[in-house]
Amino acid sequence: MTNLKLSEDTFNLKKINKYATLMTLGNGYIGLRGTHEENYFNQKRGFYVAGIYNYSEAGEPEEIVNLPDVVGHEIEIDGQVFSSLTGKKLSYDRTLHMDRGEVITRYLWEREDGLRLQFAFHRLVAKHDLHVIASKVMITSMNRDVTVKLRTGIDAQQTNHGRQHVKEKHVQVHEEKYLQGTYETTNSGQTITLFSACAYSHDCPVNFFAKNRQLLSESVISLGEDESFQLEKFTTVETSNDGDVSGSRDIGLEKVKHLTAQGYDEILKQSARAWKQFWDANRIEIHSPNPMDQKAIDFAQYHLEIMTPKHSNNISIGAKGLTGEGYKGHVFWDSEIFMLPYHLYNDPEVARQLLEYRYQRMPEAKNLATEHGYHGAQFPWESARTGKEETPKYAAINIRTGERQKVASALAEHHIVADIAFAVLHYYRGTGDEDFMKEKGLEMLVETSKFWLSRAEEVDGRLQLLGVIGPDEYTEFIDNNAYTNYMVHYTVQETLDLLRGVDSENQQQIKEMENFLDRLYLPEVNADNLIPQDDTFLNKPIIDLAPYKQQQGSQSILLDYSRTEVNEMQILKQADVVMLLFLLPDLFSRDVVEANYRYYEARTIHDSSLSKAIHAILAMRCGHKTTAYQFFQEACLIDLGPNPHSSDDGIHAASLGSIWLALFNFLNLNFTGERFKIDPVLPDTWTYFKFPFSYRGRRIVVEVSDQNLKLSNVYGKPIGVEVGGNSYQLTDYIEIPLPQIVT
Amino acid sequence: MTNLKLSEDTFNLKKINKYATLMTLGNGYIGLRGTHEENYFNQKRGFYVAGIYNYSEAGEPEEIVNLPDVVGHEIEIDGQVFSSLTGKKLSYDRTLHMDRGEVITRYLWEREDGLRLQFAFHRLVAKHDLHVIASKVMITSMNRDVTVKLRTGIDAQQTNHGRQHVKEKHVQVHEEKYLQGTYETTNSGQTITLFSACAYSHDCPVNFFAKNRQLLSESVISLGEDESFQLEKFTTVETSNDGDVSGSRDIGLEKVKHLTAQGYDEILKQSARAWKQFWDANRIEIHSPNPMDQKAIDFAQYHLEIMTPKHSNNISIGAKGLTGEGYKGHVFWDSEIFMLPYHLYNDPEVARQLLEYRYQRMPEAKNLATEHGYHGAQFPWESARTGKEETPKYAAINIRTGERQKVASALAEHHIVADIAFAVLHYYRGTGDEDFMKEKGLEMLVETSKFWLSRAEEVDGRLQLLGVIGPDEYTEFIDNNAYTNYMVHYTVQETLDLLRGVDSENQQQIKEMENFLDRLYLPEVNADNLIPQDDTFLNKPIIDLAPYKQQQGSQSILLDYSRTEVNEMQILKQADVVMLLFLLPDLFSRDVVEANYRYYEARTIHDSSLSKAIHAILAMRCGHKTTAYQFFQEACLIDLGPNPHSSDDGIHAASLGSIWLALFNFLNLNFTGERFKIDPVLPDTWTYFKFPFSYRGRRIVVEVSDQNLKLSNVYGKPIGVEVGGNSYQLTDYIEIPLPQIVT
Structure with a gap:
């Protein structure tokens, strides 16, 4: 090590x-x-x-x-x-x-x-x-x-x-x-x-x-x-x-x-x-012939620790942490989707604080929705001190014309509203924190649901989400982005279930949500097992992306094509359907996951630092261990690699979160109330892997070696564990010989 | 050369x-x-x-x-x-x-x-x-x-x-x-x-x-x-x-x-x-064993040329020209008293523009007077774009107390009002530009006179100017500063003479000015032939200034004494009475000039870059050629000397103007209407000195060599010249053997 x-x-x-x-x-x-x-x-x-x-x-x-x-x-x-x-x-x-x-x-x-x-x-x-x-x-x-x-x-x-x-x-x-x-x-x-x-x-x-x-x-x-x-x-x-x-x-x-x-x-x-x-x-420990594996997770944990304002529930984490002025220190979906899980499974109080940061900005989110003619709460694409939309109105200047290009994100990258709701649900499932849900979480879920209900438009008898941008920012203003629609459906459905659970006085609200869920259009898996990224994506022309993949992270495609042109081709900046499959692993069969992972990865340049580790997770889930490890290693180099200017404006906070996410997901943990399943799938060359995490009051340490899987319950009540189809009660520690758990 | x-x-x-x-x-x-x-x-x-x-x-x-x-x-x-x-x-x-x-x-x-x-x-x-x-x-x-x-x-x-x-x-x-x-x-x-x-x-x-x-x-x-x-x-x-x-x-x-x-x-x-x-x-030429003499005047002319906004009569010259951010690019009395003469005797149009810069800011100057409860026009101590008082309210922080020290200059360094009037008169005498006087100059003189009439207070039956700061900024808020009172008397007297000359409708104004001049207190020469710098100066204690003179220009005295303490001692930052004697050479006998020059120089640290060259001029007038040359040489080093940080914030524009002033004054020129007297007194080691100047439409080149004085009239009408008591008519050129002119 x-x-x-x-x-x-x-x-x-x-x-x-x-x-x-x-x-x-x-x-x-x-x-x-x-x-x-x-x-x-x-x-x-x-x-x-x-x-x-x-x-x-x-x-x-x-x-x-x-x-x-x-x-x-x-x-x-x-x-x-x-x-x-x-x-x-x-x-x-x-x-x-x-x-x-x-x-x-x-x-x-x-x-x-x-x-x-x-x-x-x-x-x-x-x-x-x-x-x-x-x-x-x-x-x-x-x-x-x-x-x-x-x-x-x-x-x-x-x-x-x-x-x-x-x-x-x-x-x-x-x-x-x-x-x-x-x-x-x-x-x-x-x-x-x-x-x-x-x-x-x-x-x-x-x-x-x-x-x-x-x-x-x-x-x-x-x-x-x-x-x-x-x-x-x-x-x-x-x-x-x-x-x-x-x-x-x-x-x-x-x-x-x-x-x-x-x-x-x-x-x-x-x-x-x-x-x-x-x-x-x-500390997470990796015994690997490639010392970068350990260094990268150390580096990620170090930075995740120093970037996080644990002292306050009125501040969140900027896209560059506190390491530089990139993205002006603004808070994106990165916080909820890429960094919050790390805290949820280590120090759930911090995860709650990150959500409280959003909760305290609900009034501004409601204002933003109202301004745009919607109901409920619309969290801004970029948030800072006040909770107002802080996305720069204009981004890079087109230096040929002198025109400043309008930033589309604030206008259409609405998936952040579902992402925050997802994080509330994630936090709740991970902690069972009823107080938070009662005081804040449910309100956030209801208000974001209301936003979606008002945001949907009826077309051809279905409710559609038109003119959005999904996580893939190389495809702007499209209709029925799969990531967005499914995430919306998931979060509204969960909200509805929770609402039904409490003695809700507002049956009207419940009815409207039921109606919305019934009628929301969800892009269907086609004959090739593909989930269309949006209504038109699969019909767009394909170009050879090899040269741009060579220079991934540099957005070199934009030197050869305008944004408008890129928009009209099957080119992804980053995981989009893949992101959906990562977050909602149970929606589709493994065949569908595999087909979509293959199809979309081939069309992804990985110009976003949020892409690689998520692909590593999907590759691992599809059983491509070598590819998964390769993606993981590439993700490790986003800040630590040889590019002399990779991090001039700050570290890639979400990328560091996603390195942890990859390792966490390599364990194939599955939590259900007071028990969890674990099914580690690790790179073959790793001889030892130690991974601590917290869950509902317990501190669990997982150790995987050549010989066995060891689980320790450092503190907290005993918990049920399922490994390789067998159930165990984890009080202090258990050791399970390895062959049993190879999938 | x-x-x-x-x-x-x-x-x-x-x-x-x-x-x-x-x-x-x-x-x-x-x-x-x-x-x-x-x-x-x-x-x-x-x-x-x-x-x-x-x-x-x-x-x-x-x-x-x-x-x-x-x-x-x-x-x-x-x-x-x-x-x-x-x-x-x-x-x-x-x-x-x-x-x-x-x-x-x-x-x-x-x-x-x-x-x-x-x-x-x-x-x-x-x-x-x-x-x-x-x-x-x-x-x-x-x-x-x-x-x-x-x-x-x-x-x-x-x-x-x-x-x-x-x-x-x-x-x-x-x-x-x-x-x-x-x-x-x-x-x-x-x-x-x-x-x-x-x-x-x-x-x-x-x-x-x-x-x-x-x-x-x-x-x-x-x-x-x-x-x-x-x-x-x-x-x-x-x-x-x-x-x-x-x-x-x-x-x-x-x-x-x-x-x-x-x-x-x-x-x-x-x-x-x-x-x-x-x-x-x-170009001015000096053949001297000390090459710095030529270099310094070249450097001065170069910078006087590049600092001057000849393209506009709506801009004046900052204390650092356009070479740095010292004094924030503000315009002080430096422009009228130290730089304007250079232009007056080379390109009088530029001198007029500098005055027009002030004229255009008369409304603001009137506002400033009104604000302070005075009449007429009060030009601000520091001026920039608008003509408003731009002196920073607070200057250096007292780093022990954290208190910002109020800048006294804007409150009391009112002599700038007389200095600008002096420059108007200087310009008028030097050019005979009646149009300017009619349209602008006289108004400036009248309004500044009004300021002084309202500024004076009756004490013991005399009108006194109380609570002022003279050029010597180490003596603040004193009464009847000799420089100020005499300059005020001179400019109001001259204004009165001009007003009488025009068919002034305002006899009331004339009467008030006559009354003011009759009653204005003018510090009298005392038994020691000294003009008191102000009412109390000569009674203040004296300390040994040798160590501070060693570090002149650095304001090192302020490391040992507070401003308040310095105020209570006979310590001068720069020429004050000496400045008066320089500008109004005919006010006092040579004995008085000599006595005051000696007395005050001994008490002057020369912490201002405006001091040395003026002392050179006075020394020369008093016949101390060696000392005069030494002061001149020291003035040449203010920017060009060895101090590595002398000019970090910009050149000393007034100092460069004063280098020219020294040379100009070494010629002992005396202009009266369409004739002039000349009586050069130069450092002994100079073997040749060439000095061009303009006067009322002529371009005159003075050349002084070991043997003779040569005067050329490059263009313009013939002009009468008096040299060594003899009168000449200068049409093209005249050469006068030197022994005649040795004083």
Whole structure:
């Protein structure tokens, strides 16, 4: 099993923003990109607090705010501006220690005249205290007397690619040591207060500067040969989202003083302890000849952990987590369909919070439905702080015409309304949380059902869902998208069943839903066993997709064809019918699943990072273990692969969720109330697989080895388990020899 | 005589912004900082168009807008991000060719593996066409096959130190070649349209990208050993200030096409021709053993030329010209007192335009007076687009208390009202422009006089000007500042004389002014021949200023004393009484001038760049030639000296004007109507001095050599000249042997 490390052993300017993303530190409250302490001209710094959104110009959507930087150091060596690009790096290593949430960069640098300096930069975002960032810079002169000047502090010159979201409200140096910077977002009116302080290993003169939106401290140190200098820096962040901030000045000041008294190593110790608890309880283990399998799931779990705002039920997870500004920090269906299951089966409270985030935005969802002439609640395609539709009205500019292309998603990608309902049902089935259903869940189900009832139109005597976009965004404004119609049918049917269960006063509502379900058109399996993706898809021309599949993820098809042209061919960006088959595995026979998986995969470029792992799951279900493993491995490379710019704007949060989904689905778990079936199908080369999950108050650990399947019930009541047709009662643990379970 | 070049022969990151400022290109419409084409992490790009101002947050003053960048190139070599900091620079030269307004950077770069590339970057801002920027990048592979990728275009991620002033309105690529970026300032509603196109020496694939406020073209070129590649780039800029912009798209597109057809060298030829005409007509020559004398005046003339918006009478000159964002591009008394004389004696039309800029803002000046309870017109201490008071309400933060310190200048530095009146009179005396006086000048004089009449308060039976700040900003809120009171008396007296001359209907006004002048308190020369700088100054304690004079220009006194403490000591930032004696040389006897010059200089730190050259003039007038020359030389180093950060935020425009003022005053010219006296007093080491100036329709060239004084009348009617007590009629030229004129 590989260690919990992600390393870069060669400094490469081209990958500087990829690694800044991959090596993001965080705790669900803070996301701090893994940029270098030193400045490089193409390096994109990023410091985000979950839930802090703003728009800079009227008409723009809100976006996650890139806060003033606290990571950067300007360094001078012997009076000259330092850049590590000059001279030589005689050694270099940069490692994200996922085991303890720390990034360490070390290099030995030689100046042209032979001076050698050893640099070591340590940094953490505390896991045990959401508001804390700490870092440590160590510089050792190996062979000369040298003078070092370090300038660091709070730098509010940062922008979101040129968009400025905060104004400086107050900057101050307290007690000639503690820097305070208080900022306010320009339109959303949120307040962010930062405190920063440095502690030095040597007595040294320190000056402070406040100019041009920077509040900096500058220290000068003379080092003899073989002498080391160390600067520790402590930062706290509080925002008006945290509650009453009238006292935040005192809180922050006291906190930063306390941190300074503790010192970096003590803070690291406490944070590392919290990380150890996390890994001890949650780490998935894969013994595979391909070390990337373990690394990818470690990386996924690390990022799923740091992206999730467990501290609040009023914030959800952006498509890039808190690692970059891609998709402006907006929340998509990714949260409910790709990330929520991870939490549901590990920490169901978090899954509930993600749903509560939506619930609290029901009024806006109802407004959106009303605006569009519908009933019920229409959740927006992109959501942020307010719950208003935040999808940019216009996306990429057509640079030939200068016309901004309208974003179709907000207008038609309505499946998100069913996806959220699906997640409510998923949560309820997984937890049996009646309180949530009574207080919130059922209301969400009913309101989203109402939306669909009003959304359907009668055509040829059937209710149809016209002019939608399914998950496959290369096919826009089509009628009766199979994914959408079936998901709608499923969620409304389930809602109806639940409604009937409660003593519903509204028989009218029930009747309308029954009528809707009776009459909703569901695309039927045709003579070739195919489910038509929509009314016209199967009649569209087919082209050879091989060249585009070669460059999957790059949307290279759009260089050769316009969106309108792509729309008129059998080209899929990502899983659509396949997605449906994944989510609702019991709808169709295995033959149908197999036929559709084959047919649609052949026509899928996988330009979306949401596609690969879902195909891995379907391939595994169809018994194509090799293909499944290949899809899985390809999914693992979406962020971690060789593409130097794959993740410049942030990690692919849903893709990381889907890597976990793949492994989870490889177990073929099937839950029914207080019991479950398990039937693991794993890549042949894996010799050991350990997978913990939670279910209705139990913590179960599955271990699959060459010899046997071991199930442990770490805590919680006994539970019934079915394996290979046999039933067991899992109290502490059971071991079942393997041949029994081979399917 | 040194050539018209300013060179940097060593690449130094520490001076990168100093040289970016010094090597600014421009034409009074455009100011383009002399940044490198390549990006460096600490390099501050700047592209300004005169008159384009905006504020980004309510309550902030407007500032000159840093426009989208068109200079930068991202370069990749063999697939790796290029930075010249890596590898070695085997040679390096960067030169501003002031003779033709071109910056050329050349260096031979060696990669670690031995690949050698010769880079040459040429750039110009056209002098013959205000809207044009052109550049040329040449890359030669000296010893290997190599692939080069260049990415350049229009980059709207630029900010003013984090403040974003423009929104993207329209970006487009026309005909797969011509980039268009149209931007609008966020609050002042000005539109800026940029067109950019590249032409390549080789056929090469070109792609275009529009994302995150950048519109870029990317070209890829494979070079063999000893092969060169050349990219030429042409940019045009038009703004809504230029008049109707509804057609600017077509104008800009046509223009950039035309430029592309012309090519860099042809554009350079035309621009260089315009520069040659400028230098031929205007260059001052100094033969001195100290080459800096010539360089400094060349540099001053170059920058005075590029900073001046000769195309418009609705824009004035910012304190940093168009070279940086210091003082936010605001207009101070610098324009009228330090820069206007240069234009008055070279191109009086420009001097008139600078006054018209003020005249057009009379309504705002009247509003400002009314707001403060005064009559007439009160010009603001800092002025920009609207003529409103643009002085930031709060300046530097007191970083200990977090309190922003109120800027006192706007509240009390009222002498600017007299300074503008002085400039009107100066212009009128220098040109006899009766039309201007009738239409605008007299009104300005009357309204500023009214301001002073209402501003004065009766104390002890005299009218006093209380609570003012004179030019010396280290003495705030004092009563009866000598500079202010005498300047006010002078300008009101002159206004009265002019009013009497015209058939004024307003005898009441005349009477009030007579009464004011009779009763205005004028600080009297005391027993020590001193003019008290204000009512209390001479009674304040004195401290040893030697250590602060050592660090003059740095305001280091404020590190040891608070402003309040400095206020209570005999400490001057800059010339104050000395400034008065400079501007009104006939008020006092030479003994008084001498006594005051000595007394106040001893108490002056020269922390303002406006101080040194004025002291040089006074020293020369007092016969201290050596000291005068020393002050002059020190003034020459304000921008050009060794301080690596002297000019990061822009050149010191007034200081450059004052270098010219010093030379002008060394001639001891005295104009009376259609004749003048001249009595040059020059540094002993100068063997030749050539100084052209204009006066009432004539172009006069003064040449002083070891042997004689030669005066040429280049064009215009004959004029009477008095030299050494003798009168001459200057028709074409006269030569007068030198001994005669030694004073």
